[in-house]
Amino acid sequence: MVDIPDAVCLYIPLMKDLGMSWSEIKNTPRIELEGILSAFGQYNKLHAFDGYSDQDISEMAKTRPEIRSQYGEYQLANRDLKEKLGKRVKVQGFKQLVNE
Numbered sequence: 001m002v003d004i005p006d007a008v009c010l011y012i013p014l015m016k017d018l019g020m021s022w023s024e025i026k027n028t029p030r031i032e033l034e035g036i037l038s039a040f041g042q043y044n045k046l047h048a049f050d051g052y053s054d055q056d057i058s059e060m061a062k063t064r065p066e067i068r069s070q071y072g073e074y075q076l077a078n079r080d081l082k083e084k085l086g087k088r089v090k091v092q093g094f095k096q097l098v099n100e
Contacts, residue, residue, distance in 0.1 A: 013037055046081060049074045 010033060014020045018040060025033065049057065049071055061067040 010034070010037065013040075042077070045074060045077050 010030075011022075011025055014025055014033060014037065015022070018036065020028075028036075052060075052071075057067060057071045061071075
């Protein structure tokens with residue numbers, strides 16, 4: 001397996017997506033940089049489909065079928081977050097009913 005350079009996986013996303021300068025990156029411990037990127041990825045997942053209805057997702061999935069699985073991940077992440085915050089989450093499917 002080929003190792004991907006840190007610049008591709010760590011430094012470029014920090015600079016491009018989060019606007020960190022090179023000096024900020026150099027002065028921050030690596031574990032914190034990885035945590036920032038992880039949190040940013042989770043934030044993107046939690047808000048990827050904000051403002052879209054189920055009908056909008058169905059329309060988009062006609063041309064891009066991968067949208068359905070991404071939307072499912074979005075719903076799962078949001079449900080997990082609400083459960084961690086102590087909010088009551090309505091069980092929607094048979095699989096969830098069986099697991100309770």
